[in-house]
Amino acid sequence: MANPNSSGTAYTTLATMVQIFGEEGGFDYMKKLHKNINTYTKSGSAPIKAAGRGENTIGIVFLHDAVKQAVSGFPIVPVAPCEGTGYEIGSMSIIKGARNLDSAKKFYDFALRKGIQERAKEAKAYQVMSNKGAIPPEQAPKLESIKLIDYDFKKYGSSAERKRLLAKWDSDVKSLPK
């Protein structure tokens, strides 16, 4: 698993555990998990890459990163936990006062178009599409077969809550002996 201080992927894992088991239960789980983590990698997708090369047994990552390894031929099987799992939505932004606002809007529309999103698999991106009309790549995770939690983006996306959880993880989990 990656280090949630550096990786948004791992922070999502931490926040998911807190949402499923409550704060105390979630941290208890992370403490027990700690004994089984050989490296808290910097990058979110690094654990599954290491697993693909036999340096790890399991990587806790976003599903599409695991799918990418499997598609490349590495011996990886993507699995979603049956208790439920968190998720995130990738986003775009236009800067306030942008000089070329019209072009930026055009790009927004372009990136959200069905046909364009369907080309994502050419770049080996196996996420589920944000445009509901777009047909996701056949290897992409099937959301209907995965139990999703009601992820509280407002609370766990806020800077204060994130700082608090990360500081707690640092002092209560990361510093424990293996």
Place this chain on the structure above:
Amino acid sequence: MTGALTDAVKVNRAVLIWSLTALAGGFILPWYAIEDGFWSFGWLLDGYPFDDYYPLIVLLLDGEAPWLWPVVILAVATLLAARRDKRDPAFCLILLAAGGGGFFYAVLQGFAIGISGWEYGFLETLFGTMESRQFGMGYGALLAVGGLFFLFTNALAARGAVNGDVFVVGSIGLIIIVVAAFIFWPISQVLVSAIQDNDHNLALGLFADKLFNTKIWGLHCVYGQRACGVAWNSLALAIAVGAGTTLLGLAFALLVTRTNFPAKRLFRGLTVLPIITPPFVIGLALILIFGQSGAFTSLLEWAFGITPSRWVYGFTGVWLAQMLAFTPIAFLVLIGVVEGVSPSMEEAAHTLRANRWDTFRTVSLPLMRPGLANAFLLGFIESMADFGNPMVLGGNFEVLSTEIFFAIVGAQFDQGRAAVLALVLLFFTLSAFYAQRRWLGRKSYTTVTGKGDAGIPTALPDRLITLVLCTTVPWAVLTAVIYLMIMFGGFVETWGLNHDLTLRHYIDAFGVTAGDHGLVWSGGAWNSFLTTITIAAVSAPLTAGLGLLTAYLLVRQRFAGKDAFEFGTMLSFAIPGTVIGVSYVLAFNVPPIEITGTGAILVVSFIFRKMPVGVRAGIASMSQLDESLDEASLTLGATSWATIRRVVLPLLRPAIVAAIVYSFVRAMTAISAVIFLVSAEYDMATAYILGRVENNDYGISIAYSSVLILVMFAAILLVQLAVGERQLGRRRGDGLARTNVAGAGA
């Protein structure tokens, strides 16, 4: 210029040229930046006054940007000084007022008025709301500001600064200005957040909390189970890498210059290889060899039953990778210095009955001190700032550079913490810098003098040769194995998984197909490849030039604030590329220097990231040149510029080669700052390769890297041919011919 005119009143040519430059900036060229980029010239087709991009005077006559009137008026006023003698007090007065005033006014207005009018609240309360806004400065502004600035330095020289040497004062001024604009300004954008909370209020208590944090300074690894603070990790690693690369670099330099080892040319080529390899490729190769399922690990397990361990993840792995990556830098610095050690002094030692070992220990080695110190400093700083290797091989071993990066882009979003960590890193590198200066002290290391040197380099003591061979040969073998593995990776389906041979990756990257209208560059890599070559070729000579000019000023000139000057030029090197990248995006996304997303920002970042190497190499070589050579030239009436061109530069050829080669290859292999600065239009090879690695396309990444390596080898040879070799006028011994700089290399 007619004869009559020159007789009557001599026109000061320098002043006239700079005045006209400033005027061209105000009257002819577009004042604001061209939106399509610095190198686009479509606007020229519109014809004067360039429809969308008016020159300043046209803007002003249209009633736009009225706050710029003083710039034009002062630029015209500088012409008044052109026909005055420089001893005339009015000359100084006019240039100081018009040149200096114009320059500072132009810079201040650039920072004060931005995209949304006044940039600072107090200006708004002072002058009322600003209706108009302005974008980045363009060619016109650049020329006007540059011209006014050099008129200002001309005036300073005329007032007697640095013995009234116009060239030296201008150079010092130029370097101060560019360092201020491209190092201090962007870095200050990041560092100022160290003493602010997230809402930009001053918060010194928070700063102290962040600075004296156990995560930075903790010593738990000494007495407990927990890991030590990142500061200690970085420090230990940097010292180990600095010492290791210096010793290994020295061994290779001695091997190449002072022994008759048959394969030394091959060795020399091998030492250059790692410098021209994108760092994560080395990291990956190390994992494939020494990782838990790596080839060497499996071999040991099969042959001796040694259980695979994770030693390659952490201090040892990062150290090994950094040694591979940075030994060439030490080598490049040391080879010029080892060559420069005067054989006469060694012969003198022999005459005094010293044996070869004593000669080496008491004469040759002390004379190499500037090289050793500079090599250590470079290794130390490179290790501190390195990002790629700790990223790939760090495991649970945390260092400052990665922590800084993830404090900004990671889940923490804590710019203040990043700034504090950057300050800690800066403190270490600056301490190393001062330690190095203390160690060198005020001793003289001059060995290249105007007098002929008839000595023959002595052979090394046998003990030392054995030692040199024992270190260099295994290292060269390791390097060779790693590179064979990497090259192999380009020809198989999936490296480390499916080893069926294929040429697919090369075709994907560099395919050329015959289309309807001639050849089509269908390979995916062509775009970034050509951009990379162009940008590297543009930035390398600029980097070397600026670096050597700085070195010349530091070694040869005396002026007030020299230490601060040296510190400023070394600063960018001490800061990890990732911090530079982030700070450049912050500083140059808005006027007055609006270059984010252009090719110019890449060139600028390379110049200022790598200039310190040119400075160090220049200083190391220049401290060996006897100052009486310069003095002789100056006494004979040559200007300081002519002296540089005719005397200093030819003697500096090894340093020039080192600086150009290093900046060229680093421009092609750098990743940490680049990753923030590339755009769709200006994509760089390393960013492209990293993207492919992220997608598991190792084949195409390696194919691409292999092609880059070949290109860089060709470039190195070309640079050596173009710059030529240094003729030291030394006799060649029968047994031990001196290796020429240009002779080896491949």
